[in-house]
Amino acid sequence: MPPKPPAGFVSVGSLSSHLKRDVNIMGVVTDFQPPARSKGPDWMCSFRLADLTHYDDGTKFRCFRPMEADLPIIERNGDVVTLERVKITNYSGMIMGMSTHGTTWVVFPSTTIPESVPMDALDIKYTRVGTTSSRPTQEQMRYAIELCNSRPREPYRSPTITAAAPATARHPSNTKPSMPRDATIERRDKFALIKDVRLDTWHDLVGQVVKIYPGNGVTELYVTDYTTHPLLYHYERSGDDLGNGLMYGSMSGTKRKWPGPFGKYTLTVNLFPPHSYYAQSHVKENDFVFLRNTRLKHSRDLKMEGTLHTDRQYPDRVDIRLIEDHDDVRVKGVLRRKLEYNKSFRRHHASSDKVSDTELQDRFETPAETTRGQKRKPTGESKLSKNQRRKRRKREREDARLSKVDAAESESESGAGNTDPFQVRITAPAHATPPAPQPPKDTNKYIRSSNPDVPLRSLSSILSLDTHAFTTPSGTPFTLPFQNIKSRAIVRVVDFFPDRLVDFAVPKKKSEFDVLSDYSQESSDDSLRRSQGSADGRNKLPPDTDDEREDKGEWEWRFGLVLEDACSNGPERLFVHVSGADAVFLTKLDACDLRRRPQALLALTEKLFLIWGELEEKKSARLGTAKGLPFECCIKEYGVRSDGATGTGSGEWERRFAMFGTTTM
Numbered sequence: 001m002p003p004k005p006p007a008g009f010v011s012v013g014s015l016s017s018h019l020k021r022d023v024n025i026m027g028v029v030t031d032f033q034p035p036a037r038s039k040g041p042d043w044m045c046s047f048r049l050a051d052l053t054h055y056d057d058g059t060k061f062r063c064f065r066p067m068e069a070d071l072p073i074i075e076r077n078g079d080v081v082t083l084e085r086v087k088i089t090n091y092s093g094m095i096m097g098m099s100t101h102g103t104t105w106v107v108f109p110s111t112t113i114p115e116s117v118p119m120d121a122l123d124i125k126y127t128r129v130g131t132t133s134s135r136p137t138q139e140q141m142r143y144a145i146e147l148c149n150s151r152p153r154e155p156y157r158s159p160t161i162t163a164a165a166p167a168t169a170r171h172p173s174n175t176k177p178s179m180p181r182d183a184t185i186e187r188r189d190k191f192a193l194i195k196d197v198r199l200d201t202w203h204d205l206v207g208q209v210v211k212i213y214p215g216n217g218v219t220e221l222y223v224t225d226y227t228t229h230p231l232l233y234h235y236e237r238s239g240d241d242l243g244n245g246l247m248y249g250s251m252s253g254t255k256r257k258w259p260g261p262f263g264k265y266t267l268t269v270n271l272f273p274p275h276s277y278y279a280q281s282h283v284k285e286n287d288f289v290f291l292r293n294t295r296l297k298h299s300r301d302l303k304m305e306g307t308l309h310t311d312r313q314y315p316d317r318v319d320i321r322l323i324e325d326h327d328d329v330r331v332k333g334v335l336r337r338k339l340e341y342n343k344s345f346r347r348h349h350a351s352s353d354k355v356s357d358t359e360l361q362d363r364f365e366t367p368a369e370t371t372r373g374q375k376r377k378p379t380g381e382s383k384l385s386k387n388q389r390r391k392r393r394k395r396e397r398e399d400a401r402l403s404k405v406d407a408a409e410s411e412s413e414s415g416a417g418n419t420d421p422f423q424v425r426i427t428a429p430a431h432a433t434p435p436a437p438q439p440p441k442d443t444n445k446y447i448r449s450s451n452p453d454v455p456l457r458s459l460s461s462i463l464s465l466d467t468h469a470f471t472t473p474s475g476t477p478f479t480l481p482f483q484n485i486k487s488r489a490i491v492r493v494v495d496f497f498p499d500r501l502v503d504f505a506v507p508k509k510k511s512e513f514d515v516l517s518d519y520s521q522e523s524s525d526d527s528l529r530r531s532q533g534s535a536d537g538r539n540k541l542p543p544d545t546d547d548e549r550e551d552k553g554e555w556e557w558r559f560g561l562v563l564e565d566a567c568s569n570g571p572e573r574l575f576v577h578v579s580g581a582d583a584v585f586l587t588k589l590d591a592c593d594l595r596r597r598p599q600a601l602l603a604l605t606e607k608l609f610l611i612w613g614e615l616e617e618k619k620s621a622r623l624g625t626a627k628g629l630p631f632e633c634c635i636k637e638y639g640v641r642s643d644g645a646t647g648t649g650s651g652e653w654e655r656r657f658a659m660f661g662t663t664t665m
Contacts, residue, residue, distance in 0.1 A: 003146055005143060007139065009026055010025055012049060019088055026140065027051045028151060030058040033047070043068045047074055047081070049083075052150055073107060080108040080110070081106070081108075084105065086099055086103050086234070093289070093290035093323045094290065094292070096420055109126075109127070110148055112124055112125040113148040113149075124141045154402035191330070192205070194225050195227035201296055202293050204292050204293065204294070205290075206290050207289065209221065212280075212285065217273070219275075219276035220268055220271075221320075222268055224334075226338045229304060231303055232264040233264070234264050235265075236264050260380075268305045269305065270306070270308070271308050274318050275315060275319055278320055283320070286327075287323075288334065289321065292320070293319055296305045317507055336516060424662070436627045437567035439632075443490070447631035447664055448665060455488070457630070459565040460565070462574065462637070468480040480651060484636070485636070487635050488635070489563075489565070489633060490631070492629070493563060494625055497559065501604060502601060504604065505558070506556060508554055508555055531611065555591040555592050556580055559579070560576065577658040582661075584664070613627070613629065633659055634659065634661035634662055637656070640653070640656055642654050
């Protein structure tokens, strides 16, 4: 049984249970870095300590002081360090000790520690800084001898120093040791972004898990920090779906569609036991992980991949950890780059012309994020690689050939030479444009809609699928499940959902980007509407209690309205969703917990009365329906994936409608 630490001290193996606490600890040095300038005004030294309960390379400690001479002087591995009142923290998934203003230390040089405990009184030479460090006790000296002799006395591998300070034994005194300025070296931080790593090196990585796939004793972990590297595999989108792409899963023989990111953003890391066991039981997709000492090497197809092998000396050590604190500066960096990637991806996919993954990667990648030693490639067709230009020319020749064939078929059938490829290959039947409905005389003067120049449409025209019908070149008719169409109509509200107004506001679903201080879920258009609403006198909810601060940003509007066409007596009814910034623009009220804020509920009731009149009162009293005055509103059509059989959102497309660009005066 290993000896216990002195009274008032804790072991290195128990530090995980002392997070955010100040502890006293003794350990033997297994690795160290000479003093160096920190990013701030202080000097810093880093070292690792181990003891008999943590027999590996130890736990990292960092000490800071304004003067270099005030730092602990560690001459070689095997020295024993006593730290009092050092704070234990979790940094990027690693347990680490950080000095505070009250931290003191004593160093026992290994050259002065005997190989056994003497029978007479102990008097081991040591160094301490200033008078604040307490003199070591006999119990601490005995424990220092046991720590030093628990490992081979030969010095461990230590950093090379330009001009090493002489290793002289020091008696306990107030003399401040010093090290020449030129004896210091810059500390080597093994952390790196994927864009900065090099082959045949070892790095610490932080990234988000894209996919995890267990294999035969090896787990494939796909991680990204949303930086690119020229040696990574290029994942491309498939042509049938924006959200799915290249097949992956090479070890299993089964293939699944790649979820993104597309391009050279994702690094495959092969995990061997015990790292693979930890990943399979603790890590899932979209988690953030810290990968310690990852080896970067060539894969079989000469791409770059990472590897975490079993440590031969310490086979139970796990070098992968979850990062649950998303306030970590490295996680925030990944999230910022991911947010920019998503914006760029959606922006370029919104255009009618298809943008290649290489062009998207070049447009997204900023000069600051180009690979070290690599020049940023210009965009444009002329700057494509030889292989990409060859593929593009092949596609153009094929498209030209199909256009000629289809045009010839169309000309032989109709006698007219229509050479427009789109009109020939996929044709939509001609539909007569219905006349614009005539607005009624009495409309609601308290409601306004944007885009007044857009012609009005009837609900029957909006609900019709005639404009969604097309015909393939082979003559097969098909109907699109939805189209992204925006319309204006004159309607009345005849029903609403949920049935109770207190349920119109729901807790906002948290986003992984919420930790970013400058992140907002609203688009620029939504933000403009909110600012215009404030300028127009949008109501600020009257404060009830201090809970207003807690509710801010944690709730959102989400309700539905059943609309009836006010220009015709047809039976058509349209259910529209009202949520987010569109609902704020409609009501001019911020969402909050309506159950806890009765004054906010009253303000919402008054706003909705302007929209639907006495509908809510009659519905609550079950006195039938009521119809308010008709008003103009904007309606947009869109589609969402149904849950499908697997519940993963991969089912059929569902057609939906939402109200937007409509506000109360």
